Amino acid sequence: MKKGEDVEILLEAFRNRTKLSIISLLLMNGKMTVTQMSKYINTTRSNLYQTIKEMKDDRLVIISESRIVKNYMEKYYKLNIPIFDNVSQEKLLKEIDKLNADDIREMLISYFVSTSILLNALAEEVRKADNGELNEMKSKFGSTLILSLVTLARGPLNVFSSMYREFVKDLEKKSKENQEKEDNILMVVSFPLNKI
Numbered sequence: 001m002k003k004g005e006d007v008e009i010l011l012e013a014f015r016n017r018t019k020l021s022i023i024s025l026l027l028m029n030g031k032m033t034v035t036q037m038s039k040y041i042n043t044t045r046s047n048l049y050q051t052i053k054e055m056k057d058d059r060l061v062i063i064s065e066s067r068i069v070k071n072y073m074e075k076y077y078k079l080n081i082p083i084f085d086n087v088s089q090e091k092l093l094k095e096i097d098k099l100n101a102d103d104i105r106e107m108l109i110s111y112f113v114s115t116s117i118l119l120n121a122l123a124e125e126v127r128k129a130d131n132g133e134l135n136e137m138k139s140k141f142g143s144t145l146i147l148s149l150v151t152l153a154r155g156p157l158n159v160f161s162s163m164y165r166e167f168v169k170d171l172e173k174k175s176k177e178n179q180e181k182e183d184n185i186l187m188v189v190s191f192p193l194n195k196i
Contacts, residue, residue, distance in 0.1 A: 006086045007095050009058045015103060017110040018043055018051045023060070023079065024118040031064045031078040040117050052077060059083050089168040 013019040021041045025032055034048045041048060055061045056077075064078040099107065129137070152160065 006083055007091060009060065009083065010087055010092065011095060011099075011103075011107075013055070013058070013060055015106040015110055016051075017113040018047065019055060019060070020110040020114040021117045022048075022051065022055065022077075024114040025121065026061065026077065026079045028118060028121060031076040033074050033076055035074070040121055089172055090165070093165065 013023065018041060022037060025037055025040060029036075034045060034052060038045050038048055043051075052061060056063075059080050060083060061077045062080045063075050065076045067074045067076075096104075096107070126134070
């Protein structure tokens, strides 16, 4: 399949809140069953199964393992990372810039819904952690833990956006050189606080 088609598959997934929520949960957990996903995603299981089937057909997810549990075949799904790696962040951002208003609306809604699901799942992990686990988390992250919420005027935001795009290009280059993946999340969103 051509890389151009991979971009379209990703853009379509990013516009669909259920697909983007599944992607977010699988990024966080590595692998999950539909039953496990249904605890976080507010939709029917039949919709989740249909969405997983579509994502499997598009090569976004693959079955990582199957187990028989109480006479039921339980399938664990994980992201098919190569399809994500085939599309550079720069190419993806260029394609996003070409989207029309309705597509941008759907993408933003999907992003905010999936991010809220991810943040709720992370909050639940922190809630469940005992003091030892929290101290281990603190020592593991040290000075790399970033908690930030700032407001910026348009000028500084444009500067930051330009710097961020260059930063992501550099990260992708370094990532190709070093195939070791880390399990850290960096989320960046810029959104006008005043009514559009």
